[in-house]
């Protein structure tokens with residue numbers, strides 16, 4: 001006998017129902033109204049659990065150690081960002097690379113404005 005999540009048609013609360021009770025009349029544990037046990041199309045608990053591997057403390061420790069090595073850190077950031085074996089680490093380094101790119105663009109634009117202003121002032 002397997003249990004599943006069913007939704008009350010009156011109060012819309014979720015409750016645990018037995019497979020044998022499917023299509024039967026029952027009393028809702030929340031609102032106490034008599035309802036028919038229905039198989040939900042998608043219950044919040046029926047969604048697939050996140051089985052992606054956890055990035056351990058040791059993994060992060062190695063990441064931050066490698067991040068201290070010049071040049072190697074940039075190469076490793078790209079490798080980690082597109083390594084889909086550990087999605088949480090990949091997401092972290094994707095965001096890190098986006099912020100790095102935005103910083104470089106801002107630095108170039110603001111540096112350019114500053115340089116141009118300096119050149120104009122020097123010529124006047």
Ligand SMILES: [Zn+2]
Pocket residue numbers: 008009010011012013028029030031032033
């Ligand atoms: Zn109810």
